[in-house]
Amino acid sequence: MRPPSRALILVAALGGGCAVPGWVPWIGTTPPAPGPPVAARPKSPDVVQPGDVRVRPVAVDDAVMDRVIAVVNNDAITLGELQETMVAYRHESRQRGGLRDADLAKQLLPKLIDNRLQLQEADREKIVVEDAEVTEELRERIKTTYGAKSMEEFERLLKEQGVTIEAVKKRLRDSLRVQKVIRRKVALRVSVTDQEIEQYLEQNRAKLETGLSYHARHILVVPEEGAADDAAWEQARIRAELIRTQLVDGADFADLARQHSRDASARDGGDLGTLKRGELSQEVEAQILALEPGGVSAPYRSPLGYHLFKLESKDSLEGEGLVRVKQQIREILFREKYEARLDAWLKEIKQRAIIEVRM
Numbered sequence: 001m002r003p004p005s006r007a008l009i010l011v012a013a014l015g016g017g018c019a020v021p022g023w024v025p026w027i028g029t030t031p032p033a034p035g036p037p038v039a040a041r042p043k044s045p046d047v048v049q050p051g052d053v054r055v056r057p058v059a060v061d062d063a064v065m066d067r068v069i070a071v072v073n074n075d076a077i078t079l080g081e082l083q084e085t086m087v088a089y090r091h092e093s094r095q096r097g098g099l100r101d102a103d104l105a106k107q108l109l110p111k112l113i114d115n116r117l118q119l120q121e122a123d124r125e126k127i128v129v130e131d132a133e134v135t136e137e138l139r140e141r142i143k144t145t146y147g148a149k150s151m152e153e154f155e156r157l158l159k160e161q162g163v164t165i166e167a168v169k170k171r172l173r174d175s176l177r178v179q180k181v182i183r184r185k186v187a188l189r190v191s192v193t194d195q196e197i198e199q200y201l202e203q204n205r206a207k208l209e210t211g212l213s214y215h216a217r218h219i220l221v222v223p224e225e226g227a228a229d230d231a232a233w234e235q236a237r238i239r240a241e242l243i244r245t246q247l248v249d250g251a252d253f254a255d256l257a258r259q260h261s262r263d264a265s266a267r268d269g270g271d272l273g274t275l276k277r278g279e280l281s282q283e284v285e286a287q288i289l290a291l292e293p294g295g296v297s298a299p300y301r302s303p304l305g306y307h308l309f310k311l312e313s314k315d316s317l318e319g320e321g322l323v324r325v326k327q328q329i330r331e332i333l334f335r336e337k338y339e340a341r342l343d344a345w346l347k348e349i350k351q352r353a354i355i356e357v358r359m
Contacts, residue, residue, distance in 0.1 A: 070109060071356045072116040077109075085112060109357065117349045119174055122181040129176045134169050137176060186342050192333045200329050205317065208325055210277050214314035216288045217253050217270040219243060220263035222305035233301075240299035240306035247296045253310045262305065270310070289314065 065080035085108050086101065099107065139151065148154035155165050201208070221240040223232035243256055254269025261270055277285065284307070287300050291311040299306040315321045 069357070069359045070113060071354075071358075072113055073120060073353050073355075075116055075120065077112055077116060082109060082112060105359070109359070113355060113357075114346055114350075115178065117346070117353060118178045118181060120353075121185065121349055122177040125181055125184060127177045127180045127184075129173045129180070133176055134173050137172050138169065141172075182342065185345050186338060190334060190337045190341055192330050192337065196333055197326050197329045200333060201317075201326065208329075209317060212315040212317075212321065213274050213276050214289065215274050215312040216272045217257065217310040217312065218263055218265055218272050219253070219257045219261040219270050219308040220266075220305050221260060221299070221308070222262045236306050237299055237301070240308060244296060244299060244308055247308070247310070253296070284309075 065078065065083070067079040068076040069079050069082060070077040082105055086104050089104065089108060142148050142151060142154050146154055148157060158165055158168065219240075221236050221243065223229075223236045225232075239260070243260055246256060247253055254271070257263075257266050257270030263270070265272055277289075279285075280288070284300070284302075287297050287307070288309045288311055291297060291309070293311055293313050295311055297307075297309040299308060301307075315324075317325055
């Protein structure tokens with residue numbers, strides 16, 4: 001296998017993504033390493049209070065990668081870290097065009113600041129990540145992300161690109177520490193009660209039923225061509241009635257669909273497959289869902305001809321279907337509460353921080 005390019009290795013190695021559910025807001029899927037401590041905060045003509053964000057425009061020299069572009073409490077974020085994050089973002093989102101570098105930098109810098117604040121909270125909480133956890137995470141990513149077959153191959157590729165395994169492990173350790181502090185400060189403080197689930201169910205029952213599925217079969221009997229219009233339709237109705245009588249007497253629906261149906265589903269025994277409510281016309285769906293599982297409808301006339309439907313099965317807000325829906329509701333409510341609490345926590349730690357942006 002051709003070794004991954006330098007750019008991909010650097011992106012994969014330096015991007016310490018978090019294994020967090022996809023619906024969790026961006027919390028640093030490529031978290032930067034903490035910047036060097038700042039001995040003294042940059043002087044400002046005004047007093048900077050906690051919670052203030054001071055913006056000081058300066059010219060950015062792309063050649064100076066260690067230029068400090070933001071100070072978060074006592075930590076610096078450098079231009080190099082921001083550029084690493086931009087490269088990682090474009091790689092992970094497969095974005096080659098779109099936002100200009102300047103616009104992307106403005107979009108990603110606040111996220112770097114958020115990530116740095118979270119790492120500082122992990123320090124305050126004395127969050128520890130053991131070496132074994134980092135090693136396990138690294139091995140998993142080597143298989144799924146980094147494109148190497150073994151740890152030895154990965155270390156060799158890093159060495160060729162001038163990246164140390166220690167730098168990669170530090171990134172992963174920071175990523176895991178952020179996950180742990182968010183779990184402690186946010187996830188473990190979110191709960192959903194049975195009463196909240198029942199209330200959501202009653203308020204959204206119609207919407208939830210729309211998302212349920214059903215499985216049906218179909219036979220279409222069309223009027224014969226060449227006959228007088230009224231006579232042709234009457235003959236089609238009689239044929240449909242005779243077919244339904246056979247079905248009620250126990251005949252196989254699939255066999256009769258292959259013999260008599262003029263619908264495209266005839267070759268599949270009239271099988272319409274699993275459908276979501278709302279996929280078919282309201283009138284047709286009403287004919288199907290009025291049936292009990294195993295039931296066959298009376299002939300239903302449409303501009304195409306006479307239809308016979310058989311309901312094989314349908315989900316409902318009862319029994320196992322109700323259990324599944326309640327689990328989905330629990331996940332929805334947990335996500336909503338999680339996101340609200342995460343936002344509130346981020347605002348809280350920002351309010352007591354001193355943040356100075358220099359770009």
